[in-house]
Amino acid sequence: MMEKVFSHLIDQLMLLPGIGKKTAQRLGFYILKMETGAARKIGQAIIDVKEKILLCKSCSNIAERDLCSICANPGRDSQKILVVEEPNILYAIEKTGEYRGLYHVLHGTYSPVSDGRMPERTIQGLVERLKNGGITEVIIATSPNIDGEATALYLAHLIRPSGTKVTRIACGIPVGADLEYADEVTLAKSLGGRREM
Amino acid sequence: MMEKVFSHLIDQLMLLPGIGKKTAQRLGFYILKMETGAARKIGQAIIDVKEKILLCKSCSNIAERDLCSICANPGRDSQKILVVEEPNILYAIEKTGEYRGLYHVLHGTYSPVSDGRMPERTIQGLVERLKNGGITEVIIATSPNIDGEATALYLAHLIRPSGTKVTRIACGIPVGADLEYADEVTLAKSLGGRREM
Numbered sequence: 535m536m537e538k539v540f541s542h543l544i545d546q547l548m549l550l551p552g553i554g555k556k557t558a559q560r561l562g563f564y565i566l567k568m569e570t571g572a573a574r575k576i577g578q579a580i581i582d583v584k585e586k587i588l589l590c591k592s593c594s595n596i597a598e599r600d601l602c603s604i605c606a607n608p609g610r611d612s613q614k615i616l617v618v619e620e621p622n623i624l625y626a627i628e629k630t631g632e633y634r635g636l637y638h639v640l641h642g643t644y645s646p647v648s649d650g651r652m653p654e655r656t657i658q659g660l661v662e663r664l665k666n667g668g669i670t671e672v673i674i675a676t677s678p679n680i681d682g683e684a685t686a687l688y689l690a691h692l693i694r695p696s697g698t699k700v701t702r703i704a705c706g707i708p709v710g711a712d713l714e715y716a717d718e719v720t721l722a723k724s725l726g727g728r729r730e731m
Numbered sequence: 732m733m734e735k736v737f738s739h740l741i742d743q744l745m746l747l748p749g750i751g752k753k754t755a756q757r758l759g760f761y762i763l764k765m766e767t768g769a770a771r772k773i774g775q776a777i778i779d780v781k782e783k784i785l786l787c788k789s790c791s792n793i794a795e796r797d798l799c800s801i802c803a804n805p806g807r808d809s810q811k812i813l814v815v816e817e818p819n820i821l822y823a824i825e826k827t828g829e830y831r832g833l834y835h836v837l838h839g840t841y842s843p844v845s846d847g848r849m850p851e852r853t854i855q856g857l858v859e860r861l862k863n864g865g866i867t868e869v870i871i872a873t874s875p876n877i878d879g880e881a882t883a884l885y886l887a888h889l890i891r892p893s894g895t896k897v898t899r900i901a902c903g904i905p906v907g908a909d910l911e912y913a914d915e916v917t918l919a920k921s922l923g924g925r926r927e928m
Contacts, residue, residue, distance in 0.1 A: 546776040579743040580774035
């Protein structure tokens with residue numbers, strides 16, 4: 535019995551992750567009560583992001599021009615490439631402020647177990663970047679789960695022959711966590727990765 | 732360091748209730764990965780709802796034409812008006828399937844304690860509807876909190892002189908709840924509202 539335009543909005547909002555019927559209705563009623571201009575800005579931002587965002591020609595990060603803002607920044611260390619699965623991981627690493635090199639975004643993982651899929655285009659892109667020379671280290675920051683590890687191994691195997699150093703981010707106990715509750719695999723990894731103090 | 736179009740989308744999504752930075756980013760990255768057409772439909776639905784939805788000339792419910800789908804339905808009992816604070820309550824009551832009369836949406840409450848605000852336009856609209864005659868009962872379904880009760884009292888005071896019956900929804904123990912955990916005020920209300928079996 536809801537007005538069609540409104541129930542259409544609810545249906546559309548429910549396509550977003552983590553948004554069920556109740557949340558969609560709450561958002562819908564909120565949007566109804568907003569200023570028209572404010573609601574239009576939200577809607578337009580969703581449309582624009584799809585129309586104005588490209589993938590960086592070099593690293594496949596999201597970009598507004600041929601190169602993303604990181605690749606276009608001459609202040610970055612262009613000898614290092616850090617490989618991530620998705621752009622959100624890139625931004626998480628950027629927030630640490632600990633990394634000044636470049637990135638390479640795979641947009642997926644190599645999943646030998648589940649579906650055997652492979653982000654071929656971006657992996658090929660990485661190989662091309664290495665061929666161009668000047669890269670001294672490739673840091674693989676895929677997740678330490680089955681697919682992430684498989685991707686890391688595959689990439690290492692692919693890159694090592696070129697002579698470029700390939701490193702993997704450290705696995706271990708999260709900062710602030712209690713050793714008592716760490717799982718055995720993480721504990722083992724953290725022991726194996728121990729460093730001199 | 733995020734691309735501007737993208738961080739603008741994050742900012743816009745964060746204007747919605749219950750959506751913080753983390754959720755907005757998750758939604759943003761999800762939208763980035765959607766089909767362009769699908770994302771456009773979501774954005775357009777948000778824009779459309781503000782541009783195509785009006786308030787019903789009679790009851791102030793959301794409507795696509797002069798009258799909302801309920802007021803325009805000749806099958807409804809036009810002698811009863813149920814007063815609610817917001818359209819979402821109306822839809823919640825519709826879902827019960829227990830009510831076949833008309834509604835009146837206040838879009839707010841009379842808040843004597845907090846800010847003294849008053850949804851004057853819609854209250855005036857209700858008074859006009861009663862003047863036109865034919866209404867035998869006004870059911871006040873504002874929330875049983877301070878503002879809702881104040882609004883109910885105010886409306887009862889306003890309507891009673893016209894001779895129209897004014898009723899209030901029942902307060903009591905929610906179905907399925909355990910009496911042990913009911914608060915005293917609700918218990919007292921539920922006792923006061925007891926009915927013969």
